[in-house]
Amino acid sequence: MSKQKTVVITGASKGIGKALAERLLSEGYKVFGTSRSEHIEAINHPNFTAIQLDISSAISISTAQKTIAEMIDGVDILINNAGIGPDLGYEVPDPETFQETFKVNVEGVVFFTEPLLELMNSDGKILNISSKMGSVEYLRSAGSIAYRMSKSALNMYTKTLALRLQGVSKVAAIHPGWVKTTIMLSNIELAPLTPEDSAERIYKFLISEFETGSYYDAEDNTLLPW
Numbered sequence: 001m002s003k004q005k006t007v008v009i010t011g012a013s014k015g016i017g018k019a020l021a022e023r024l025l026s027e028g029y030k031v032f033g034t035s036r037s038e039h040i041e042a043i044n045h046p047n048f049t050a051i052q053l054d055i056s057s058a059i060s061i062s063t064a065q066k067t068i069a070e071m072i073d074g075v076d077i078l079i080n081n082a083g084i085g086p087d088l089g090y091e092v093p094d095p096e097t098f099q100e101t102f103k104v105n106v107e108g109v110v111f112f113t114e115p116l117l118e119l120m121n122s123d124g125k126i127l128n129i130s131s132k133m134g135s136v137e138y139l140r141s142a143g144s145i146a147y148r149m150s151k152s153a154l155n156m157y158t159k160t161l162a163l164r165l166q167g168v169s170k171v172a173a174i175h176p177g178w179v180k181t182t183i184m185l186s187n188i189e190l191a192p193l194t195p196e197d198s199a200e201r202i203y204k205f206l207i208s209e210f211e212t213g214s215y216y217d218a219e220d221n222t223l224l225p226w
Contacts, residue, residue: 001103004047006030007024007029007074008068010053010081011034011035012033013033014181015181016195018043019198021043021048023200027049027203031049032050034050034051036054045100065116068186071187076120078120080109081125081129087101087143087146089144091143095138097146104204105147105150109128116167130215131151134148134150134152135215162213170212172203172215173220176193176198176202178193201219
């Protein structure tokens with residue numbers, strides 16, 4: 001019988017993160033999901049553990065990392081899903097939302113991930129939930145500058161991490177598709193994918209023999225240009 005695999009997912013209280021947690025639980029994984037609140041009441045499963053994490057806070061990150069390290073021997077899969085987009089749809093950035101976006105989407109991801117690398121089991125996988133809006137080559141319109149730049153930075157972290165972990169763990173950036181989530185209110189009405197649709201596509205990529213350093217479009221099942 002194969003050993004039960006352990007997954008850590010940030011931003012697991014709603015949307016894509018919650019749907020991913022539920023999908024992985026249905027496949028027998030042990031899931032640790034983070035949320036700003038201590039409890040994720042919507043997920044009630046014996047293999048699910050909620051971890052409190054404000055990814056914009058260095059103190060909260062350190063506390064969550066220690067909690068995870070005390071509870072498990074190793075991590076097989078890390079999914080960095082938590083992210084924000086307060087300037088989505090706006091053309092001109094402002095200092096407050098710019099700093100907030102980078103604090104969560106870049107700094108939080110990097111400094112939550114780095115200590116967990118020591119816990120990663122051999123043949124581990126790290127998925128960074130990015131966006132095609134972070135692709136320089138794909139750029140089609142102006143606006144959402146902080147969000148776009150933060151996802152470009154996340155893509156660069158993905159590539160550098162893939163090089164560092166070559167032969168040890170696989171790393172990929174994922175565009176989850178246009179999904180009905182609250183990151184932008186118009187998405188609820190207009191987006192074609194549900195969080196469950198996106199989670200299913202991401203799960204299929206996760207269990208595939210993907211190439212480390214990939215930038216994958218889960219909606220169209222293609223690789224994206226950086």
